[in-house]
Amino acid sequence: xxxxxxxxxxxxxxxxxxxxxxxxxxxxxxxxxxxxxxxxxxxxxxxxxxxxxxxxxxxxxxxxxxxxxxxxxxxxxxxxxxxxxxxxxxxxxxxxxxxxxxxxxxxxxxxxxxxxxxxxxxxxxxxxxxxxxxxxxxxxxxxxxxxxxxxxxxxxxxxxxxxxxxxxxxxxxxxxxxxxxxxxxxxxxxxxxxxxxxxxxxxxxxxxxxxxxxxxxxxxxxxxxxxxxxxxxxxxxxxxxxxxxxxxxxxxxxxxxxxxxxxxxxxxxxxxxxxxxxxxxxxxxxxxxxxxxxxxxxxxxxxxxxxxxxxxxxxxxxxxxxxxxxxxxxxxxxxxxxxxxxxxxxxxxxxxxxxxxxxxxxxxxxxxxxxxxxxxxxxxxxxxxxxxxxxxxxxxxxxxxxxxxxxxxxxxxxxxxxxxxxxxxxxxxxxxxxxxxxxxxxx
Amino acid sequence: xxxxxxxxxxxxxxxxxxxxxxxxxxxxxxxxxxxxxxxxxxxxxxxxxxxxxxxxxxxxxxxxxxxxxxxxxxxxxxxxxxxxxxxxxxxxxxxxxxxxxxxxxxxxxxxxxxxxxxxxxxxxxxxxxxxxxxxxxxxxxxxxxxxxxxxxxxxxxxxxxxxxxxxxxxxxxxxxxxxxxxxxxxxxxxxxxxxxxxxxxxxxxxxxxxxxxxxxxxxxxxxxxxxxxxxxxxxxxxxxxxxxxxxxxxxxxxxxxxxxxxxxxxxxxxxxxxxxxxxxxxxxxxxx
Numbered sequence: 001x002x003x004x005x006x007x008x009x010x011x012x013x014x015x016x017x018x019x020x021x022x023x024x025x026x027x028x029x030x031x032x033x034x035x036x037x038x039x040x041x042x043x044x045x046x047x048x049x050x051x052x053x054x055x056x057x058x059x060x061x062x063x064x065x066x067x068x069x070x071x072x073x074x075x076x077x078x079x080x081x082x083x084x085x086x087x088x089x090x091x092x093x094x095x096x097x098x099x100x101x102x103x104x105x106x107x108x109x110x111x112x113x114x115x116x117x118x119x120x121x122x123x124x125x126x127x128x129x130x131x132x133x134x135x136x137x138x139x140x141x142x143x144x145x146x147x148x149x150x151x152x153x154x155x156x157x158x159x160x161x162x163x164x165x166x167x168x169x170x171x172x173x174x175x176x177x178x179x180x181x182x183x184x185x186x187x188x189x190x191x192x193x194x195x196x197x198x199x200x201x202x203x204x205x206x207x208x209x210x211x212x213x214x215x216x217x218x219x220x221x222x223x224x225x226x227x228x229x230x231x232x233x234x235x236x237x238x239x240x241x242x243x244x245x246x247x248x249x250x251x252x253x254x255x256x257x258x259x260x261x262x263x264x265x266x267x268x269x270x271x272x273x274x275x276x277x278x279x280x281x282x283x284x285x286x287x288x289x290x291x292x293x294x295x296x297x298x299x300x301x302x303x304x305x306x307x308x309x310x311x312x313x314x315x316x317x318x319x320x321x322x323x324x325x326x327x328x329x330x331x332x333x334x335x336x337x338x339x340x341x342x343x344x345x346x347x348x349x350x351x352x353x354x355x356x357x358x359x360x361x362x363x364x365x366x367x368x369x370x371x372x373x374x375x376x377x378x379x380x381x382x383x384x385x386x387x388x389x390x391x392x393x394x395x396x397x398x399x400x401x402x403x404x405x406x407x408x409x410x411x412x413x414x415x416x417x418x419x420x421x422x423x424x425x426x427x428x429x430x431x432x433x434x435x436x437x438x439x440x441x442x443x
Numbered sequence: 444x445x446x447x448x449x450x451x452x453x454x455x456x457x458x459x460x461x462x463x464x465x466x467x468x469x470x471x472x473x474x475x476x477x478x479x480x481x482x483x484x485x486x487x488x489x490x491x492x493x494x495x496x497x498x499x500x501x502x503x504x505x506x507x508x509x510x511x512x513x514x515x516x517x518x519x520x521x522x523x524x525x526x527x528x529x530x531x532x533x534x535x536x537x538x539x540x541x542x543x544x545x546x547x548x549x550x551x552x553x554x555x556x557x558x559x560x561x562x563x564x565x566x567x568x569x570x571x572x573x574x575x576x577x578x579x580x581x582x583x584x585x586x587x588x589x590x591x592x593x594x595x596x597x598x599x600x601x602x603x604x605x606x607x608x609x610x611x612x613x614x615x616x617x618x619x620x621x622x623x624x625x626x627x628x629x630x631x632x633x634x635x636x637x638x639x640x641x642x643x644x645x646x647x648x649x650x651x652x653x654x655x656x657x658x659x660x661x662x663x664x665x666x667x668x669x670x671x672x673x674x675x676x677x678x679x680x681x682x683x684x685x686x687x688x689x690x691x692x693x694x695x696x697x698x699x700x701x702x703x704x705x706x707x708x709x710x711x712x713x714x715x716x717x718x719x720x721x722x723x724x725x726x727x728x729x730x731x
Contacts (some may be wrong), residue, residue: 214677
């Protein structure tokens, strides 16, 4: 490259870099958001609406900052621990709130926040009895199932007889096909087995279900509703670890039985969100429990031509104790080292109003709103109605699920439980290791 | 003259020494302090010296030894496979490469892919419903093996790593093979040596230093593997594909066990130093 050209390109690079820096440095309230998805789009819309308000001064306008999703929480951990003031507000998740709380400050929400979100949803952003963030998005689980397959099963007597045979053989009781909204975990298991070619060669699908069993904390969140609906919890009210229980055994054995029977793909022990969605979208799976975030794709015939028109969503099956879905929130909270705390607090307070929540929802976000509030966007976002309804009726956070070591506990369970599912250790060892590890982590 | 020379040397060496002190010395000292401290993300700036508890925790942790065993097997197997295949390609395809360089460029392509991206690519390629490999196996044979199941994940990772890094070993052997004087081969041929005898008695001995270097480099690279394994299988069912690097990363970030993670890295550093020192001494003795 000629010297002049080289200099020019260096200059252009410097100007570009300075412009980027100025973009961040001149912002008076810098918000570090969750990049690259509907959360980013929704946050941009909310920030734009906030900045357009007459009562927001120039020095309190909001500037957004995004970095890559990969390793986001680890990078955020390092930034917060280093006392970075590069952002005033940052993303929070229920399962990591206890880890970040020492580097954050509790926040005050708007007067109408309780009525807008409800206590269960607000609790997803609480730690040690204090509110650390505004719950902008909620994640929970749906049971995705193929209406066409279930309808065909329920209207065919010979299929029903075969269904009863299979359930008798694998579950010890002859079951009848039911409407998925009335399913227990046994009904789900029987349906999964019936629609598995390895069990029922006449099955129209290769697998009855797809389980995401990779050694990954998010997969434990998907699984743990099986234990919860049998009455399981991490700890009792006195703080005793209660994972070594029949409830956890039931849930773990259910997955193991389905995996061993071939009702889920053989590589399920390496599956997570994307792999499970791909399996379901291929039209070779009859039902699965999956994050609500998959609904937009799996119920859309353009995005999932093989299943989009035939897929319905309901809450996960019931156990003997309850019907349950794990919930966790994503939200925004206040960095203890923030440079503009007053401006940041003002934005958070506004963000927790109905006006902001509806702007956020209309722009693609997934806030869990009360029935009254969600009615205003029900036509545009019918999925939010279901989200709020299920969160209120079935949502739970395990006792200790927002503690400082919650992430480490999920990691521990993921390692030990996948060890059991893969046949590397027995159930007693897995539960005993988790119990021991949790006692250390929750000291 | 002597003084000028020394001044020049000092001036030239100062940036390098400063770089080493800042980039290696400082983190090494911090690591040593953290490894004997009670430390968390809240107390990064105020570590409390607590003795050798972190080292005891690491050395008595079964997962640490499993990770070591995984890394050792992975490093050895991939290094041997890559060198064997790379050597074979360099020797058997030598006539093809004599007057053409474009086949080499094609062979080098896997090196241009970032390991994490390679892992991501194989997640797709081997997926039962989205990947071409299982798709055609189902189409042709009505079945497909489990590539990433608990019993096969290790071998799949070995194949993925070998496919990516064999070109590196090949390149080293190709250069070493090309550097052997043609007269030696011609003389051996005139003396009646067969192709295999020429390879075994002349070419291979001359390429032995390259072979040793390639094995060492590839073993080190395989032993410290992280990206592609982490992307493809994570730490594996029950921790079955946890390499030592993954063990350290997970202890640090996922379990927030900073002292333990740093202690593990110090153990790894000491072990690596001893191995390299031993190899260096061995090589010196051989030269004498």
